[in-house]
Structure formats: structure tokens, C-alpha cells
Amino acid sequence: MTTATATAIAEYLRQHETKSLLRFITCGSVDDGKSTLIGRLLHDTRLLFDDQLAALQSDSRRHGTQGDAVDYALLVDGLAAEREQGITIDVAYRFFSTDKRKFIVADCPGHEQYTRNMATGASTAEVAVVLVDARKGLLTQTRRHSYIVSLLGIRHVVLAVNKMDLVGYDQGVFDGIVEGYRTLAAQLGIEQVQAIPLSALNGDNLLLRSDATPWYDGPSLLAHLETVEASRDNRDIGFRLPVQWVNRPHQDFRGFAGTVVAGSIEPGEEVVVLPSGRRSKVARIVTDAGDLTAANAGQAVTLTLADELDVSRGDVIATAARPPQVADQFAAHLLWMGEHALLPGRPYWLKLGARTVSATVTEIKHKVDVNTQAHLAAKHLELNEVGYCNLGLDQPIAFEAYADNRELGGFILIDRQSNATVAAGTLDFALRRAGNIHWQHVDVDKAARARSKHQAPRCVWFTGLSGAGKSAIANLVDKRLHALGHHAFVLDGDNVRHGLNKDLGFTDEDRVENIRRVAEVARLMTEAGLIVLVSFISPFRAERRMARELFGQGEFIEVFVDTPLEVAEQRDVKGLYAKARAGQIPNFTGIDSPYEKPESAELVLDTVNTSAEALAERVVALVLGDGPAA
Incomplete structure (x- = not known):
């Protein structure tokens, strides 16, 4: 190799390393040509190896939709199911490069059921290419994807009006679609829209301007992507480093x-560790290549501090002069991704960066009609619905509004039973009242009240079907404890609905709130030193777990009154099952609303083969610590 050749190669590599990187997505409704567009881009920029091109030609003959011609969509529709159905299911990421820029493109699915996948692709993108079929115009999924694009902070959109060849490259069709989309973009706060007429299949206006659209004087798609300034840099909010790992290789080094x-x-600069609020100064900025004199956004570093502070994974180290806020209640936008509806009051895990805390949606302020952007009243959110909600956490976190910093303002919700991600959200602002509420100290605490009653506070939670015998057994337990000189109280489901919960019905949402309120009342009663006997159907495991977590170790005793449905129906002294079977009582547990049996109750009572009196004695023995659980 000559010196000149080596120099040219080195210069080429240097230029390649310093080229800017643009992340963009293709989105829109199903069959608008997203995969074809990306495939054609890869093909026409000559970024395919010979074996890839041969495989594409072979796959086109087997799975293609273009007859004898190459089906460019097959380059990104990699799943067997995608090729069989001719649709995109998962997000397909592809890298390509030109002389001016490097690109990472995410091909997002168009089907409504895969909206969650589209949100995943959009979460890291700087530009969105929204495809519209020129024959169909703006569709519901076009509007839904555009709303998510706006929600996730993408302000630069390319409106790619595709399949212009199928409408004879009619400028009137193009102009009508552009006018409608610009109105939508203005409503969503999307600042910049570049509209381009395309035929992805034929390559019109893809790499170069096409003679088929002489009336269009804008850039080609690639030319626009090579030049668009679409940085999503955070606003000037000051230094922020979420701690991912406490680095302690030996006793003389502790870094974050x-x-x-x-x-x-x-x-030497002063920093604060949040949420604790402890302050120190940066001693060193450590990397594998040696210490740095400064660390900037985007760099992975290890900080050491001048003082020994308790810093954990999920904490945020920030400039002391301009720290982020700390709060435990928020207003937030939420895209629901779960198969089962979001129910306010149900506990989930909230993960923001490296920090995971328990969270509940305390209120759904409204959901959004993706077609009109209207705000609609809602008690729950179904799959792919977007809502504006209030969130409550079990502990404060450091955060920024998503508009200021997406890393400290974007979060996911995780189902606590399945560990599945069920929602993606963006924090808007803290509910200020949260920081003004503090626990008021009382001198006579739970331990003192329990000593005066000569008993250990307990919450005994009876759960089971209607007619299982919960109330009957709880009443017998109450009588027995009273006879023994103990202080107990029964919270019965029917009785509570006459007062505290008289405003609640029997929908899933109201059942969750019903249990939340009762659990809080029961906790207060144990604070008073009482033994609380809670008799509620409480059909959902998630809410029973929520109730359990309000109590200390050993204070909560779950008693499953295990009575088969057919036996409960035979007892049916209130005639409720008969009315439910006749359709007169909707959402009746065991008939048209599910009951989730406990998986690890402290006590399981068989009411078919054992008398209520004998079962009550077993409960009393367990509560007082005189007998086994089974």
C-alpha cells in the first residue's frame, strides 16, 4: 500500500468518524410503504452486499408482493410472520451512511395493536418520517402516531406522501393531504413539517428530485435527512448524572x-445528591482512559466526591446551584400498553432511569381522542389509549419535566405480577401540594396503644366469593376475641358501602378504589392498637398485595375463605347470584367479573367440610399466636 493510499484511507475514516448521526423513524398507518421506503433507501445508496442483494432477489420471488420485481420491504421485514402477512410487527433498526451523514432508522409497525412498538422506536428518534398513502389520506393511525411523536418530543416531521404513482402524481391530491396534516401538526405542537411527494417503490424523490413531479420544488427525502438540524439537545438546566452503579473495586476507591x-x-465544583439533598464537591472524574478535567453531556464517567456520602443506584448527582426538583406526586402523559386496562389506585412499578419505585395512578384527568385531540372523561385506559393522569409514588424522586430532559422525565410503568411493561409516560410537572404534606409526630404511638390493650395489632383480611362465609366467620372471630378481652373491630364490605364507600359502584375501577380506602382505614385502626377484621370479596390479587404492603412485618394475615362457586350459589341468601345470572347485576364476581384466588394466604378455610365455629377458632389461634396456620 502506498503512502498516498494509506493517507486517503485514514482521511476517509476520519471523516466517517466525525460525521453527525441522525436517528429517525418511519411511522404511519399499515401498508403505507414504510418498509419499502427504507429498503429502497438501502438499495439505492448501494449499502447492500452482493449476498444480501442475492437473498433479497430470492426472497422477493418467494414472499414478494411485486411480481417478478424486487420487493424492497423484505430487507427490513425480517420476521417470518412479517413476510407471511406482508406487515411490520416489531421495530426494525437499520444503519446506513452517506458522504454527509450517518443514520439509524427505526421502521415502526403500522397496525394499531403494535402501537407500543412504535412508541419504543420514537423514544430515541430526532426526526419522524410519517408516511401517508396518497390514495387514502390521513387515517386514524396516522393521527395516533403523530400524537405519540409529539408526546415524545419530536418536533421535526417529514410528511412523506407515498404511492403518488397510483394517483397519477396529482398535485391536488398532495396539496390536500399536506393542508390537512399541517392543521394536525399545529394542534400537536409539531414545529417543522417538510412535505415530500414520493413513490418509494419507484424511487421518485427518494434520493434525487423526480421528473414525475415537476410541480414540486423541495428537497428529496435523502437530501432533507442529510441537512435537517433536528438535535434534541436538552435545555440548559445544569449538570445531571443519574447514578447507574456504585463503583467500589477496593476499600480505597468509591465512585459513582x-x-x-x-x-x-x-x-472542585459543588454538587448535590438527590433525593437526599446531601452536598459535596467533585474530587475526580474517572474514565478507563484516565482522569478528565471536565465531563460533558453524553459522556460515561465515574465521579468521586470529597465527602463520604450515602449514594445509591438511581440517585441523581446534580450541580448544587441549579438542582432538579424532588417530588412524589406528578401530572403526567401516559400511553397505555397493557392488555388489561389501567385502573386508578392499582400499584405498579415506575422505572425512571435507574430508579424503580412503587407508583399508582391516583386520577385520570382525561384521555385523548387521537382524531380530534379532544379531551374525554375516562375512568380507565385501554390498550393504546393516551391519557393525562396524576401519579403518586411511595417515595420522592429527582426529576425534570420531559420537555427539559427526557432521561429524567420519561418513565415506564411495570406490572408487579408479570413484570411486563404496561405503559410509557412523560412527566409534566410536580403536584406542589405533595411537598407540603408531612407526617405529624404523635407521642402516643402504635406500640404504646397496643401495650395498653395487651395485644398485638393485626389486620385479618378475609377474602372469597360472595356467599363464601367471610362475614359469618369474621363475626364469630370478633365475638371470641371480645370474650377473651381483646379489642377488635369488623370492617364488612356491605357495611362500609353504606357510608365511606357509598359513592362507589362495582366496576373494576370502583373495586380497586373500594379496597384502597378500606386498606387505609384498616391501617389507621392498627395504628390505634386494634385487631381489625376486614371482610371483603377483594377479587384482585394486586389490590390485596397493595393492602398487605401498608402493614408491618407479621401484621397482615390473609384468610382465604375457600368456597366453590356452586356452593356459594346454593347458599345465596341474598339472591344475588340469581340476579347476576339473569343479567340484573352486572360485574358480579364469579359470574361476569373474575375472582383471583390468593397464591400464598396465611390461612385457607374449607367451609364445605368444616363448621364456621371451628374455622373461627383456627383464625383466633393464628391471630393470638396459639396455633398453626393450617
């Missing part, structure tokens, strides 16, 4: 590793 998500820092 993470990626700087905003601002810059130098050794």
Missing part, C-alpha cells in the same frame, strides 16, 4: 458511575 445527561462538571 453513570452517563451525563445534561450540562457539564469539573473537579
Whole structure:
């Protein structure tokens, strides 16, 4: 190799390393040509190896939709199910490069049921290419994807009006679609829209301007992507480093590793650790290549501090002069991704960066009609619905509004039973009242009240079908404890609905709130030193777990009154099952609303083969610590 050749190669590599990187997505309704567009881009920019091109030609003959011609969509529709159905299911990421820029493109599915996948692709993108079939115009999924694009902070959109060849490259069709989309973009706060008429299949206006659209004087798609300034840099909010790992290789070194998500820092600068609020100064900025004199946004570093502070994974190290807020209640936008509806009051895990806390949606302020952007009243959110909600956490976290910093303002919700991600959200602002509420100290505490009653406080939670015998057994337990000189109280489902919960019905949402309120009352009663006997159907495991977590170790005793449905129906002294079977009582547990049996109750009572009196004695023995659980 000659010196000149080596120099040319080195210069080429240097230029390639310094080229900017643009992340963009293709989205829109199903069959608008997203995969074809990306496949044609890869093909026409000559980024396919010979074996890839041969495989594409072979696959086109087997699975293609273009007859004898190449089906470019097959380059990104990699799943067997995608090729069989001719649709995109998962997000397909592809890298390509031109002389001016490097690109990572995410091909997002168009089907409504895969909206969650589209949100995943959009979460890291800087530009969205929204495809519209020129024959169909703006569809519901076009509007839904555009709303999500706006929600996730993408302000630069390419409106790719595709399949213009199928409408004879009619400028009137193009102009009508553009006018409608610009109105939508203005409603959503999308700042920049570049509309381009395309035929992805034929390559019109893809790499170069096409003679088929002489009336269009804008850039080609690739030319626009090569030049668009679409940085999503965070606003100037100051230094922020979420701690991902406490680095302690030996006893003489303790550092806090993470990626700087905003601002810059130098050794000697004062920082604050949140949510604790403890302050120190940066001693060193450590990397595998040696210490740095400064760390900037995007760099992965390890900080050491001048003082020994308790810093854990999920904490945020920030500039002391301009720290982020700390709160435990928020207003937030939420895209629901779960198969089962979001129910306010049900506990989930909230994961923001490296921090995971328990969270509940305390209120759904409204949901959004993706067609009109209208705000609609809602008690729950179904799959792919978007809502504006209030969130409550079990502990405060450091955060930024998503508009200021997506790393500290974007979160997911996780189902606590299945560990599945059920929602993606963006924090809007803290509910200020949360920081003004503090626990008021009382001198006579739970332990003192329990000593005066000569008993250990307990919450005995009876759960089972209607007619199982919960109330009867709880009443016998109450009588026995009273006879023994103990202080107990029964919270019965029917009785509570006459007062505290008289405003609640029997929908899933109301059942969740019903249990939440009763659990809080029961907790207060144990604070008073009482033994509380809670007799509620409480059909959902998630809410029973929520109730359990309000109590200390050993204070909560779950008693499953295990009575088969047919036996409960035979007892049916209130005639409820008969009315439910006749359709007169909707949402009746065991008939048209599910009952989830406990998986690890402290006590299981068989009411078919054992008398209520004998079962009550077993409960009393367990509560007083005189007998086994089974």
C-alpha cells in the first residue's frame, strides 16, 4: 500500500468518524410503504452486499408482493410472520451512511395493536418520517402516531406522501393531504413539517428530485435527512448524572458511575445528591482512559466526591446551584400498553432511569381522542389509549419535566405480577401540594396503644366469593376475641358501602378504589392498637398485595375463605347470584367479573367440610399466636 493510499484511507475514516448521526423513524398507518421506503433507501445508496442483494432477489420471488420485481420491504421485514402477512410487527433498526451523514432508522409497525412498538422506536428518534398513502389520506393511525411523536418530543416531521404513482402524481391530491396534516401538526405542537411527494417503490424523490413531479420544488427525502438540524439537545438546566452503579473495586476507591445527561462538571465544583439533598464537591472524574478535567453531556464517567456520602443506584448527582426538583406526586402523559386496562389506585412499578419505585395512578384527568385531540372523561385506559393522569409514588424522586430532559422525565410503568411493561409516560410537572404534606409526630404511638390493650395489632383480611362465609366467620372471630378481652373491630364490605364507600359502584375501577380506602382505614385502626377484621370479596390479587404492603412485618394475615362457586350459589341468601345470572347485576364476581384466588394466604378455610365455629377458632389461634396456620 502506498503512502498516498494509506493517507486517503485514514482521511476517509476520519471523516466517517466525525460525521453527525441522525436517528429517525418511519411511522404511519399499515401498508403505507414504510418498509419499502427504507429498503429502497438501502438499495439505492448501494449499502447492500452482493449476498444480501442475492437473498433479497430470492426472497422477493418467494414472499414478494411485486411480481417478478424486487420487493424492497423484505430487507427490513425480517420476521417470518412479517413476510407471511406482508406487515411490520416489531421495530426494525437499520444503519446506513452517506458522504454527509450517518443514520439509524427505526421502521415502526403500522397496525394499531403494535402501537407500543412504535412508541419504543420514537423514544430515541430526532426526526419522524410519517408516511401517508396518497390514495387514502390521513387515517386514524396516522393521527395516533403523530400524537405519540409529539408526546415524545419530536418536533421535526417529514410528511412523506407515498404511492403518488397510483394517483397519477396529482398535485391536488398532495396539496390536500399536506393542508390537512399541517392543521394536525399545529394542534400537536409539531414545529417543522417538510412535505415530500414520493413513490418509494419507484424511487421518485427518494434520493434525487423526480421528473414525475415537476410541480414540486423541495428537497428529496435523502437530501432533507442529510441537512435537517433536528438535535434534541436538552435545555440548559445544569449538570445531571443519574447514578447507574456504585463503583467500589477496593476499600480505597468509591465512585459513582453513570452517563451525563445534561450540562457539564469539573473537579472542585459543588454538587448535590438527590433525593437526599446531601452536598459535596467533585474530587475526580474517572474514565478507563484516565482522569478528565471536565465531563460533558453524553459522556460515561465515574465521579468521586470529597465527602463520604450515602449514594445509591438511581440517585441523581446534580450541580448544587441549579438542582432538579424532588417530588412524589406528578401530572403526567401516559400511553397505555397493557392488555388489561389501567385502573386508578392499582400499584405498579415506575422505572425512571435507574430508579424503580412503587407508583399508582391516583386520577385520570382525561384521555385523548387521537382524531380530534379532544379531551374525554375516562375512568380507565385501554390498550393504546393516551391519557393525562396524576401519579403518586411511595417515595420522592429527582426529576425534570420531559420537555427539559427526557432521561429524567420519561418513565415506564411495570406490572408487579408479570413484570411486563404496561405503559410509557412523560412527566409534566410536580403536584406542589405533595411537598407540603408531612407526617405529624404523635407521642402516643402504635406500640404504646397496643401495650395498653395487651395485644398485638393485626389486620385479618378475609377474602372469597360472595356467599363464601367471610362475614359469618369474621363475626364469630370478633365475638371470641371480645370474650377473651381483646379489642377488635369488623370492617364488612356491605357495611362500609353504606357510608365511606357509598359513592362507589362495582366496576373494576370502583373495586380497586373500594379496597384502597378500606386498606387505609384498616391501617389507621392498627395504628390505634386494634385487631381489625376486614371482610371483603377483594377479587384482585394486586389490590390485596397493595393492602398487605401498608402493614408491618407479621401484621397482615390473609384468610382465604375457600368456597366453590356452586356452593356459594346454593347458599345465596341474598339472591344475588340469581340476579347476576339473569343479567340484573352486572360485574358480579364469579359470574361476569373474575375472582383471583390468593397464591400464598396465611390461612385457607374449607367451609364445605368444616363448621364456621371451628374455622373461627383456627383464625383466633393464628391471630393470638396459639396455633398453626393450617
